[in-house]
Amino acid sequence: MGRLRPEEISSILKGAITDYDNRARTEEIGQVLQVGDGIAQVHGLTNAMYQEMVEFEDNRGETVTGIVLSLEEDNVGVVIVGDDRHIREGSTVRRTERLAAIPVGNGMLGRVVDALGRPMDGKGEIEAEGTRHVEQIAAGVIDRKDVDTPLQTGIKAIDAMVPIGRGQRELILGDRKLGKTVIAMDTIIAQRDTGVKCIYVAIAQKDSTVAGLVSTLEEYGAMDYTVVVNAPAAQEATYHYLAPYSGCAIGEYFMEQGEDALIIYDDLTKHANAYRQLMLLLRRPPGREAYPGDVFFLHSRLLERSASLSDNLGGGSLTALPIGETKGGDISSYIPTNVISITDGQIFLDGDMFNSGQRPAIDVGNSVSRVGGDAQIKAMKDVTGTLRLDLAQYFELQAFAQFGSDLDAATQKTLARGERTMNMLQQKEHDIVPVEEQVVLIYAVTSGLVDNIEANDIPDWEQQFRDHMRNSHEEILSNIRESQELSDEDEDNLKEAIEKFNESYEPQDTSIVQIGEEDDEDQDGSDDENQNNS
Numbered sequence: 001m002g003r004l005r006p007e008e009i010s011s012i013l014k015g016a017i018t019d020y021d022n023r024a025r026t027e028e029i030g031q032v033l034q035v036g037d038g039i040a041q042v043h044g045l046t047n048a049m050y051q052e053m054v055e056f057e058d059n060r061g062e063t064v065t066g067i068v069l070s071l072e073e074d075n076v077g078v079v080i081v082g083d084d085r086h087i088r089e090g091s092t093v094r095r096t097e098r099l100a101a102i103p104v105g106n107g108m109l110g111r112v113v114d115a116l117g118r119p120m121d122g123k124g125e126i127e128a129e130g131t132r133h134v135e136q137i138a139a140g141v142i143d144r145k146d147v148d149t150p151l152q153t154g155i156k157a158i159d160a161m162v163p164i165g166r167g168q169r170e171l172i173l174g175d176r177k178l179g180k181t182v183i184a185m186d187t188i189i190a191q192r193d194t195g196v197k198c199i200y201v202a203i204a205q206k207d208s209t210v211a212g213l214v215s216t217l218e219e220y221g222a223m224d225y226t227v228v229v230n231a232p233a234a235q236e237a238t239y240h241y242l243a244p245y246s247g248c249a250i251g252e253y254f255m256e257q258g259e260d261a262l263i264i265y266d267d268l269t270k271h272a273n274a275y276r277q278l279m280l281l282l283r284r285p286p287g288r289e290a291y292p293g294d295v296f297f298l299h300s301r302l303l304e305r306s307a308s309l310s311d312n313l314g315g316g317s318l319t320a321l322p323i324g325e326t327k328g329g330d331i332s333s334y335i336p337t338n339v340i341s342i343t344d345g346q347i348f349l350d351g352d353m354f355n356s357g358q359r360p361a362i363d364v365g366n367s368v369s370r371v372g373g374d375a376q377i378k379a380m381k382d383v384t385g386t387l388r389l390d391l392a393q394y395f396e397l398q399a400f401a402q403f404g405s406d407l408d409a410a411t412q413k414t415l416a417r418g419e420r421t422m423n424m425l426q427q428k429e430h431d432i433v434p435v436e437e438q439v440v441l442i443y444a445v446t447s448g449l450v451d452n453i454e455a456n457d458i459p460d461w462e463q464q465f466r467d468h469m470r471n472s473h474e475e476i477l478s479n480i481r482e483s484q485e486l487s488d489e490d491e492d493n494l495k496e497a498i499e500k501f502n503e504s505y506e507p508q509d510t511s512i513v514q515i516g517e518e519d520d521e522d523q524d525g526s527d528d529e530n531q532n533n534s
């Protein structure tokens with residue numbers, strides 16, 4: 001056997017070193033430097049990626065999952081998803097080279113899942129059609145088209161004054177217990193028979209609250225097309241942080257299939273609080289109100305993923321209704337203003353209006369839709385016309401009239417019309433009003449055809465008139481529904497129908513349960529942070 005030449009020895013050594021490097025890169029292993037409060041500082045994962053899943057081996061020999069959320073020069077910060085009590089300093093950590101992902105597909109519909117897509121409803125495994133990263137880059141400008149198709153909420157005050165289009169992001173904002181969640185629930189219920197898939201993300205809410213919401217959706221047949229992503233208050237902040245992104249990934253799947261989807265984030269204030277908690281534990285420098293400096297990016301990269309895709313990409317859409325909580329009606333506080341600047345408008349609920357009995361308590365002055373009339377059918381645009389302006393004038397005169405005794409006839413007429421308009425915009429909880437019925441009701445009040453009806457009788461008049469139109473004038477409703485216009489002929493017939501109905505109208509009991517009324521009292525005395533954000 002001949003001796004090896006020096007160059008052959010060199011070649012063999014280089015090959016061995018290369019193989020070792022490849023093996024080390026294939027299975028990069030690190031060690032826990034420090035662990036506590038669900039956070040681990042890990043050394044040795046040099047090539048770890050942001051939001052990569054890693055696996056800890058605890059002192060029982062079991063595997064616990066973590067997500068990389070902080071990349072430092074000599075270590076990485078990992079949030080532990082699960083039980084961290086058996087992870088110790090020196091425990092082994094392995095890279096998976098996989099980013100956080102969630103199962104997606106039609107098999108998710110009708111299910112309640114956690115922030116990682118695992119079932120929470122006891123109905124067995126989910127038949128997913130694939131997985132999707134929870135974080136995705138939003139579609140670019142070229143990949144989008146105009147938001148011009150209405151997403152009807154079935155709520156008169158919204159569809160008439162702050163309309164929502166498919167692909168829009170409309171913030172629902174207000175103090176707690178003013179009916180924000182009820183508006184979101186009714187919007188989901190209104191999507192029945194429209195083909196819109198819905199995702200409801202519950203962030204840091206009580207299990208009993210979420211169970212009640214699921215029960216309501218089942219009662220109205222809405223769970224058939226809805227996914228509930230639940231990150232309960234009892235779970236770690238990691239789940240609260242991940243849940244909105246996971247829900248968004250589910251919605252994006254439907255959007256990229258060319259379908260329309262709606263997602264509710266309830267609520268992003270709790271989401272920001274969870275992120276603040278994680279970042280402080282990861283030693284991220286605190287800024288205003290102790291939030292980290294990238295808290296704006298936290299929500300912008302989430303909400304920018306809502307879009308109306310171009311026809312070349314299938315024409316699907318994802319509409320977002322994020323919910324935000326204010327304190328004392330302060331619309332200018334940190335997180336609300338952040339989210340307002342990201343979204344395409346906001347629906348602001350006013351506490352004084354709620355307490356005065358106006359439900360839903362939508363503050364017309366502070367509520368706006370930046371899509372506006374593009375998200376309304378032509379018939380609705382025609383009848384709403386100056387509705388917002390008229391109500392703004394009414395509120396101005398109402399404040400002035402408190403200090404004046406003698407009012408001229410024109411002022412009295414404006415006040416009377418405004419009062420009837422506000423009463424017409426009141427609505428029962430879960431009473432979804434089809435858009436064609438909304439058009440005839442708004443037409444009746446803006447045309448002055450109910451000026452002779454007592455203001456307090458308007459809700460009762462509305463109920464009776466809707467029944468009358470369905471029973472005796474279905475052809476008018478059908479024409480509006482199909483053509484999306486109010487023709488001159490239909491307008492004449494509608495005016496005649498209202499006048500004839502008024503001649504025989506008899507008031508009945510007007511006591512109704514309105515949107516948000518169930519939220520008037522706390523369900524129990526538990527901590528505000530864990531309360532339902534309705």
